[in-house]
Amino acid sequence: MHKDALLKKLNDKTAVIGVVGLGYVGLPLSIRYAEVGYKVVGFDIDQAKVDILKNKQTYIEHIPVQGIAKAIESGFEPTTDLSKAREVDALILCVPTPLNKYREPDLSYVLTTVDALVPHLRSGQVMSLESTTYPGTTEEELRPRIERAGFKVGEDFFLVFSPEREDPGNAKFSTHTIPKVCGGTTSSCLEAGLALYEQVINTVVPVSSTQAAELTKLLENIHRAVNIGLVNEMKIIADRMGIDIHEVIRAAATKPFGFVPYYPGPGLGGHCIPIDPFYLTWKAREYGVHTRFIELAGEINSAMPEWVVEKIADALNERERSIRGSRILVLGIAYKKNVDDMRESPSVELMSLLQAKGAHIAYSDPHVPTFPKMRRYSFDLASVDLTPEVLASYDLVLLATDHDKFDYETIESHSKLIVDTRGRYLGARPNVVKA
Missing domain, CATH: 3.40.50.720 (NAD(P)-binding Rossmann-like Domain)
Structure with missing residues (x-):
């Protein structure tokens, strides 16, 4: 009834x-x-x-x-x-x-x-x-x-x-x-x-069952986390070999079957991909199963911000500068492009790591006008406007989240040095370092 x-x-x-x-x-x-x-x-x-x-x-x-x-x-x-x-x-x-x-x-x-x-x-x-x-x-x-x-x-x-x-x-x-x-x-x-x-x-x-529905969601997000972990690892290999991983992914994506493109980045963000796989890892212990794939992908993805910081240190070192004392402008602090969602954003982890090494940090994000209150991070900052003068005043510009609203030509023309974590700048460019 x-x-x-x-x-x-x-x-x-x-x-x-x-x-x-x-x-x-x-x-x-x-x-x-x-x-x-x-x-x-x-x-x-x-x-x-x-x-x-x-x-x-x-x-x-x-x-x-x-x-x-x-x-x-x-x-x-x-x-x-x-x-x-x-x-x-x-x-x-x-x-x-x-x-x-x-x-x-x-x-x-x-x-x-x-x-x-x-x-x-x-x-x-x-x-x-x-x-x-x-x-x-x-x-x-x-x-x-x-x-x-x-x-x-x-x-x-x-x-x-x-x-x-x-x-x-x-x-x-x-x-x-x-x-x-x-x-x-x-x-x-x-x-x-x-x-x-x-x-x-x-x-x-x-x-x-409810259990099948719960596992479906986890599989979807683990699938992404593992594939992103794979391309992040490939990015490190390609970087050592002097090959642009973004060029390789674009070429591989022309295959009409058997390949789905995933793109590397400075780390995982959002409320799903960095978190959800560990719900299964935790529950699997009850059944005596060690989720090696998930944990390996998690290790690789969570190590990405540190790897980007190393690339920044090397790029500044080439120009006889250290991270300490450098003025660094972070472009994009939302976790993905074209949104204002800051949850688990790798950009913020990068800001924290760079500040801990003595950098003077600023950010620009058209979707996040002032830095929000967050559980783990506190920055008293507001988004800066990307004028030619502002860009030229920084020792390094870090492209962390590639919003479509950014004017990439202006950024390239007026920045002394760009570290690009999103493959926005293709090919060899004098002031761009891929990370």
């Missing part, structure tokens, strides 16, 4: 959708549900974010104010009040799953959120966890908490795992065009999960 009533509400769009965590995943999802006609309640612990949304403004660059304004006008309600969870039919959890200082999974955001929601749950709801995590989390951590509150999962409460697949700054794909994987705790849970997503996502891909 509970299931049929829920399915009917989801299918005829009379269901109220609750999205918990209004960040890079939760906010676009909320807007999408509002767009197709659902009433949406958005929960976040940050009152400042809620106030910005209520004022029809944005705090994420690639999510435009028009979309937020339209959602608010059609009844999207941002709030910090978790007791409103009783009013919704679906709860979609989009909260962070970082690593702790021992590189182990930190599920505290997920578990404190679920614990805070439990007193406000009611029969006939569906809960979907979208946060990336190790296989077994939904079954081992969420299900017992819900059942301790007196619900029977699969009968009067429905539980699914459906991993987020956002790609900020990718104009080719949006929330509703990216296929969505969904696994349920029971077959009834899966039915509820499919009904929850099918109205807003073009293609929903059912899998047999």
Whole structure:
């Protein structure tokens, strides 16, 4: 009975959708549900974010104010009040799953959120966890908490795992065009999960369990991490041999089968690729498996900033300068091009390493006007304008994130020395060093 009533509400769009965590995943999802006609309640612990949304403004660059304004006008309600969870039919959890200082999974955001929601749950709801995590989390951590509150999962409460697949700054794909994987705790849970997503996502891909859905997300990100580790290692070999790895990758990518191009960089960034593989590494220990591939890729990728610093030291040394006392301008501090997302950005690690060696650091990033508050790093800096005079005043310009908004000709013409970690400058150039 509970299931049929829920399915009917989801299918005829009379269901109220609750999205918990209004960040890079939760906010676009909320807007999408509002767009197709659902009433949406958005929960976040940050009152400042809620106030910005209520004022029809944005705090994420690639999510435009028009979309937020339209959602608010059609009844999207941002709030910090978790007791409103009783009013919704679906709860979609989009909260962070970082690593702790021992590189182990930190599920505290997920578990404190679920614990805070439990007193406000009611029969006939569906809960979907979208946060990336190790296989077994939904079954081992969420299900017992819900059942301790007196619900029977699969009968009067429905539980699914459906991993987020956002790609900020990718104009080719949006929330509703990216296929969505969904696994349920029971077959009834899966039915509820499919009904929850099918109205807003073009293609929903059912899998047999929440564990399969959890592992799917990890495989996707491990695939990227391992391949990026491979090209980062190839970059070091090519550099020793005096070969431009970017030229080689572009040539290899002309093969129409059996090769997918991945590009090296100054390290891994973002909330997924540097973090998610270690969720599987940690869980695999329980089964006596040592994930060598994943750990090797992690070692190579996390060593990249140090390798770039060595290249910077060598480039300055060639010009009879040391890192200590040099003025270094870092171009691009977001973790990937054309976005304002700073999470796990290798640029910031580079700034920290260079400053520790005595460099005077500045940065320019059209997407990040002032350096944000971060857990591990603190720089009291604002983005500088790239005028010819400004560029000429630095001993070295480090291209860390290759935003399309940069004027690369002006940068090359007026910089004394450029260290390019992104392969933006092809061929031999007198003032460019590849790193």
